[in-house]
Amino acid sequence: MKKTIALVLACLMLVGLITGCTKTTPAQSSEVESNTNSSTEEKNFSGTLKLWSFTDEVKTMVLAFEEQYPDVKVEYTMIPMTNGEFQTKLKSALQTGEVPDVVSLEAAFVREYIESDFLADVSDLLPLAKELGTYQFTIDIATYEGQTKAFSYQATPGAMFYRRSLAKEYFGTDDPAAIQELVSDMTKFEAAAKTIKEKSNGNTYMLCSTGDFANLFFANRQTPWVVDDKLVIDPKIDQLFETAKSFRQNGYEAQATQWQEGWFAGMNDSLVDAKGNPKKVFSYLLPTWGLPYVLMPNGAPKVVKAENTGKDSTVGIDTTGDWACINGPMPYQWGGTWIGAMKDSKNLELAKEFIKFSTLNADTLKKWALGVYTNEYLKKINPSVGDTLAQGAGDFVSSQKVVEEIVSEFDNAATSKFLAGQNSYKGFAAAAPTISLKLIQASDDAIQRSLNDPLSNYAAGKASKQEAIQQFKDAVKNALPDIIVE
Amino acid sequence: MADSAVKIKKSRHRFNKNIYGYIFTAPFIIGFLLFSLYPLLYTFYLSITDMTMMKKSYEIVGLDNFTKLFSDKFFIQALKNTWKIWLLNFIPQIGIAMLLAVWFTSQRLKIKLVGFWRTIYYLPNLLMPATIAILFFNLFSLYGPVNQFTVRAGILNEAIDFFRSNGWTQSILIFVQWWMWFGATLIILMAGMTSISATYYEAAMVDGANAWQMFRKITLPLLKPVLVYTLVTSLVGGMQMFDIPYMLTDGRGSPNGSIMTLNVLMYMKFSSNKGHIGAAASVGVMIFIITCTASLLVFKVLQERRDANPKKVIKRTVREGKHELCS
Numbered sequence: 001m002k003k004t005i006a007l008v009l010a011c012l013m014l015v016g017l018i019t020g021c022t023k024t025t026p027a028q029s030s031e032v033e034s035n036t037n038s039s040t041e042e043k044n045f046s047g048t049l050k051l052w053s054f055t056d057e058v059k060t061m062v063l064a065f066e067e068q069y070p071d072v073k074v075e076y077t078m079i080p081m082t083n084g085e086f087q088t089k090l091k092s093a094l095q096t097g098e099v100p101d102v103v104s105l106e107a108a109f110v111r112e113y114i115e116s117d118f119l120a121d122v123s124d125l126l127p128l129a130k131e132l133g134t135y136q137f138t139i140d141i142a143t144y145e146g147q148t149k150a151f152s153y154q155a156t157p158g159a160m161f162y163r164r165s166l167a168k169e170y171f172g173t174d175d176p177a178a179i180q181e182l183v184s185d186m187t188k189f190e191a192a193a194k195t196i197k198e199k200s201n202g203n204t205y206m207l208c209s210t211g212d213f214a215n216l217f218f219a220n221r222q223t224p225w226v227v228d229d230k231l232v233i234d235p236k237i238d239q240l241f242e243t244a245k246s247f248r249q250n251g252y253e254a255q256a257t258q259w260q261e262g263w264f265a266g267m268n269d270s271l272v273d274a275k276g277n278p279k280k281v282f283s284y285l286l287p288t289w290g291l292p293y294v295l296m297p298n299g300a301p302k303v304v305k306a307e308n309t310g311k312d313s314t315v316g317i318d319t320t321g322d323w324a325c326i327n328g329p330m331p332y333q334w335g336g337t338w339i340g341a342m343k344d345s346k347n348l349e350l351a352k353e354f355i356k357f358s359t360l361n362a363d364t365l366k367k368w369a370l371g372v373y374t375n376e377y378l379k380k381i382n383p384s385v386g387d388t389l390a391q392g393a394g395d396f397v398s399s400q401k402v403v404e405e406i407v408s409e410f411d412n413a414a415t416s417k418f419l420a421g422q423n424s425y426k427g428f429a430a431a432a433p434t435i436s437l438k439l440i441q442a443s444d445d446a447i448q449r450s451l452n453d454p455l456s457n458y459a460a461g462k463a464s465k466q467e468a469i470q471q472f473k474d475a476v477k478n479a480l481p482d483i484i485v486e
Numbered sequence: 487m488a489d490s491a492v493k494i495k496k497s498r499h500r501f502n503k504n505i506y507g508y509i510f511t512a513p514f515i516i517g518f519l520l521f522s523l524y525p526l527l528y529t530f531y532l533s534i535t536d537m538t539m540m541k542k543s544y545e546i547v548g549l550d551n552f553t554k555l556f557s558d559k560f561f562i563q564a565l566k567n568t569w570k571i572w573l574l575n576f577i578p579q580i581g582i583a584m585l586l587a588v589w590f591t592s593q594r595l596k597i598k599l600v601g602f603w604r605t606i607y608y609l610p611n612l613l614m615p616a617t618i619a620i621l622f623f624n625l626f627s628l629y630g631p632v633n634q635f636t637v638r639a640g641i642l643n644e645a646i647d648f649f650r651s652n653g654w655t656q657s658i659l660i661f662v663q664w665w666m667w668f669g670a671t672l673i674i675l676m677a678g679m680t681s682i683s684a685t686y687y688e689a690a691m692v693d694g695a696n697a698w699q700m701f702r703k704i705t706l707p708l709l710k711p712v713l714v715y716t717l718v719t720s721l722v723g724g725m726q727m728f729d730i731p732y733m734l735t736d737g738r739g740s741p742n743g744s745i746m747t748l749n750v751l752m753y754m755k756f757s758s759n760k761g762h763i764g765a766a767a768s769v770g771v772m773i774f775i776i777t778c779t780a781s782l783l784v785f786k787v788l789q790e791r792r793d794a795n796p797k798k799v800i801k802r803t804v805r806e807g808k809h810e811l812c813s
Contacts, residue, residue, distance in 0.1 A: 083736065083737035087757065088756075088757045091539040091540070091757075094540070095539060109759065112760065113540075115540075116540040255628055255647065256628065257627075260627060261624070261627065261629055262627070262629035271629070272634075273629075274633040274636075274638070274642075274644070275637055276638060442760075443759050449738065452740065453741055453742050453743075456650060460650065474558075474560065475560070475743075477558060478561075478754070479754065479758050479759075480758060480759065481554055481755070481762050481765045482762075
């Protein structure tokens, strides 16, 4: 009797183990069924679409899509990309086959996916792009061996934003044309930094971090990073080293790190050095999205909740209306989000429809740029979106046709108020067609990240030029085993 | 005839019992084979391929990955870093944990609220490593509170950019590791100490031994198995140190790879633009070999002593006996 009980128990344990391993099978098969169901009705566009992105930005697009196609349900997954979590998750998924249908791809790694064979070819949408006058560089970056694999809803030319009050104080004028003349190349930019430092007794910095202008030098290289599998260091990188050193050694920059507290603090004048002296920052080098997403939210006073007392205090001042936007010392482009469909998607038609809706639809782009997708608007579609999700006006969209139609609308928009009446959209519209991204390569991001430490060492005087270049080469060798470094 | 029948019966009896043993251990064995042994062997296989995550095809490249690894400055640096960071946090960790454990279990001191203190010291271990890393990063950033406080209090003349200095970043990491883990070590050591019979100490006290003598002659020898356990688990954990160094700076061991541990290096290779799994696996294999060798060494050194001691004692007594006989 005892033996029988023991045997039964042991068998149960085994069964438990086996079911534990295979539990997902029935669920999976039902999922496949529902998907095949939906693909048979794909012309009516119903079913579920799985979308992975790295910010909440695309979620707004998703809600608008759901509004247009009520039978479609989009499963939105947000995975941050601060330290590359999104990329890692996506790459791991590629191996298991459990891929989403649609993915957002950021400029830093979009090229890697375009050059791989995991994305579906969506070249058949090109006529639509032509009709909308989609900026060529956004298509170039997403095209490999004749196949276009993703589209973007934004174009991201770079700009320079400066504080009008500080410009008046140190240069006697806040006129954008005059200031642009003062900083029209890197030598002049450095001279202007010197003037600011001298006139402010070192209390105002030209920039908040040396990381700010790295993109400018990268964008103006003559050769790509990798030629015939070999690392090539363009003369522009040499200039970057020298400029960074000059800015650090002369105290033209606040030594903050991009995307960290001190960097944001400079935007609302709440930057305070360790001794308690308030410091100001004259300018930020940011692209189109930098205005509505970075500068405007951080240019306002920040509420600091004081524990115990129950009283809230604020830090910083409202800098609205004290900014102006110019082209800056060099043309550049920074960031951008592309949307692509996975080849293995079980819902490819629907995925393509989403790409079409979000990137190649004049109506969507208009609404996107003009700030129609407010929190109330999105809440009407789905009440559970929370109180913060919204798409503010001012993002620069990828269609030249749409841009030309709406550019005058920004004369009185919030972005223009922030810039004291200046219509930044006009400037971007002029800059966007000139951008070329022919140099972009899949390995750019990894190589440029490898440059961070050596550059910082050289700027701080901790390494000679030769040592820094060697450190850079070692770091590239380590990060990219398949590139030949000499 | 009857004899052999009995034998058969006996053997069948044993066979029956064995089968239950196998069945009961099967869940573990299957789990081990599937989730431990197979991935381990697969890692070895991967380490000789050039597999990346962005391509479906790959080739076997032999020991190429290892050749590249040993010519890579960062690997050697990561190896040194890992040992340095582990040793520098383990020595104070075990030292302070030992001191506190002796105090807390001491019959003479009779410290009050031992449970409370033990909990306080263990608390950091309950926090998420990611939270701790972010906390320390913000505390020590250039515009962070540590700089603000020390400069305004006149301790420092100028703000220090902690995370751009190799030494400071390593020190902060070592401190965090120590702070997170000494509580856990403390609990294990205390458990070991309380299991030592009080009669030894009473006898020692009667003989007039002082606290140091009691620690040296009673606590330490009887605590040896616990110490070996702590040493080996900490060694394995130390060689695989990842979350804090990964989260503390930019995930690349910045500045200058000063807090790049072997695991961070492995993850870097894995999460690089193409996801070089082959190259990452070769780092994994190296970690495995290093950890195995070091752990086996620890076991062997301590086991030898255990075997050698009684023999020596016997030999010595025999020798002494001989001496007595001779004289």
